[in-house]
Amino acid sequence: KAGVTQTPRYLIKTRGQQVTLSCSPISGHRSVSWYQQTPGQGLQFLFEYFSETQRNKGNFPGRFSGRQFSNSRSEMNVSTLELGDSALYLCASSSNTGTGYNEQFFGPGTRLTVL
Amino acid sequence: EDQVTQSPEALRLQEGESSSLNCSYTVSGLRGLFWYRQDPGKGPEFLFTLYSAGEEKEKERLKATLTKKESFLHITAPKPEDSATYLCAVQEYSGYALNFGKGTSLLVTP
Numbered sequence: 001k002a003g004v005t006q007t008p009r010y011l012i013k014t015r016g017q018q019v020t021l022s023c024s025p026i027s028g029h030r031s032v033s034w035y036q037q038t039p040g041q042g043l044q045f046l047f048e049y050f051s052e053t054q055r056n057k058g059n060f061p062g063r064f065s066g067r068q069f070s071n072s073r074s075e076m077n078v079s080t081l082e083l084g085d086s087a088l089y090l091c092a093s094s095s096n097t098g099t100g101y102n103e104q105f106f107g108p109g110t111r112l113t114v115l
Numbered sequence: 116e117d118q119v120t121q122s123p124e125a126l127r128l129q130e131g132e133s134s135s136l137n138c139s140y141t142v143s144g145l146r147g148l149f150w151y152r153q154d155p156g157k158g159p160e161f162l163f164t165l166y167s168a169g170e171e172k173e174k175e176r177l178k179a180t181l182t183k184k185e186s187f188l189h190i191t192a193p194k195p196e197d198s199a200t201y202l203c204a205v206q207e208y209s210g211y212a213l214n215f216g217k218g219t220s221l222l223v224t225p
């Protein structure tokens with residue numbers, strides 16, 4: 001089974017720009033979560049989608065948004081980029097059947113650098 | 116206040132020298148505790164899920180245990196290829212987010 005894929009793998013943007021990151025979950029997985037990883041804060045939860053609905057949202061400003069499509073693929077968008085948005089953005093998918101099988105499998109991440 | 120605290124922050128072991136990593140947590144209702152391994156520049160790799168106190172899981176040289184307040188990742192006779200950052204995360208019944216600790220950076224030298 002193919003793993004979680006994320007595109008692009010690397011991005012360089014300048015302050016004020018906006019960016020869209022893409023994630024394709026493991027086949028059959030309907031839950032997709034997004035995380036931001038920085039050296040100072042570690043891994044922090046952004047949001048989670050299941051069947052095109054956002055179920056959970058982390059403590060990030062409204063500049064961070066996401067969506068999920070009917071095929072479970074997901075995108076996240078960051079508008080008006082700030083220097084502090086430089087990070088590794090990780091996507092994780094889960095089968096999330098509701099029976100306790102909640103393992104999240106991560107993709108390789110998108111490395112975003114804001115100049 | 117951090118919900119998940121991992122210790123030590125960094126650990127250096129000689130090949131074959133067994134040790135344990137600690138993950139202490141504070142949550143109102145634990146749905147599951149997860150261990151991941153992360154290599155530099157890569158996404159976290161899933162290792163174990165523990166659901167209830169007293170549960171143990173093993174995989175090769177790794178063994179994870181869970182109590183009501185903490186989890187341990189025991190590494191028996193480690194090899195240099197075990198060098199990585201080990202992350203612990205908790206998931207509460209109230210949601211689906213994983214709340215991660217800052218990780219333990221493990222270096223195993225030959």
